[in-house]
Amino acid sequence: MSDPVQSEALQDRLDRLQELTEFTETCQKQLNELFETLGWSQENDEDFNQEPMEQCPYDSNHIVPVRTLEKHKASCMLRKMGYTAEEQEEMCDPSVCYENRNIKSFLMDKSTQHQVILKARSAAPLMKMEGVFWQGQYSGQPVDVPQNHKRAVCDLTVADRLALYDHVVGVLGQQSEAASSNEDLYVDLVSKLKKDEQQNEPKSHLELMAEMRDYKRRRQSYRAKNVHITKKSYTENKHVFGYFVFIKENYVFDASSFALARDSRSPDGHHHDRKKKKKKKDDREKDK
Structure with missing residues (x-):
């Protein structure tokens, strides 16, 4: 004969098992409906769970997918260097602005x-000198490469920043010279000679007309501006200049004639004229 207490406990366990079975079946049904609605399959989900993972080199506790490892490494490195999340959000990658452009870049490491x-410190003087940096103004210990302006001002001195600037400018200048010398080696001399020969050929009628048009435009642009004669035609300007020449010639002739006539008369002649005028005046008074 079985114990009623054991029978009751067994029945209770069976009831709980039945409830769990029904619950799992309900959850599985809901998951199947969700996968069907989203167009997913459980096989793809299993493949996703098997995505290759890799350990972060900056923190061994970080296990991230391989596809996002580079992004995580950049963020984790900045976090290890002491940059906050707000500072990381303000940072931007400047290489995006230089895509498909012939602009040199330089990557500085620690x-x-x-x-x-x-x-630069070894080349600087030991003591203070006016106008130059001395050795005491350079950093003695290595620091991380600043990733924003605030860190650059705090971690590097003015002398450090100037030395780094001169180094980067010098390196990029050497790269530009090397690139220009390499381009000279690959100049297409044949096409250049053909182009020179084409320039020596006689010009066509259209080219001559275009040159004449450009010449007229330049001539008009070189003329005086804001002058009244620019608004007159060629014939009007000709009449104006002719009139001024005529006035000038006549004025000079009359003035010279008057001067000659005045100089040709003697002082006695002037005195005789005055006496005549005075005599005529006296005669008129007597008649009255």
Whole structure:
């Protein structure tokens, strides 16, 4: 004969098992409906769970998918260097602005930065001198490469920043010279000679007309501006200049004639004229 207590406990366990079975079946049904609505399949979900993962080199506790590893590494490195999430949001990758453009770029690392500063420090004077940086104004310990302006001002001195600037400008200048010399080696001399020969050929009628048009435009642009004669035609200007020449010639002739006549008369002649005028005046008074 079985114990009633054990029978009751067994029945209770069976009831709980039945409830769990019904619950799991209901959940599975809901999941199937959800997958069907989204157009997913459980096989793809299983493949997603098997996506290859890799450990972060900056934090061994971080296990991230391979497809997002580079993005995570950049963020984790900045976090290890002490940059906050707000500072990371304000940062931007400047390489996006230089895509498909012939602009040189330089990537500075911690070791190169320290070597450049040490080289500039060794070339600086030991004591303070006016107009130049001395060795005490350079950093002695290596620091991380600043990723924003705030860190650059705080971690690097003015002398450090100037030395790094001169180094980057010098390196990029050498790269530009090397690129220009390489381009000279690949100049198409044949096409250049053909172009020179084409320039030596006689010009066509259309080319001559275009040159004449450009010449007239330049001539008009070189004329005086805001002058009243620019608004007159050629014939009107000719009459104006002719009139001025006529006035000038006549004025000079009359003035010279008057001067000659005045100089040709003697002082006695002038005195005789005055006496005649006075005598006529006296005669008129007597008649009255």
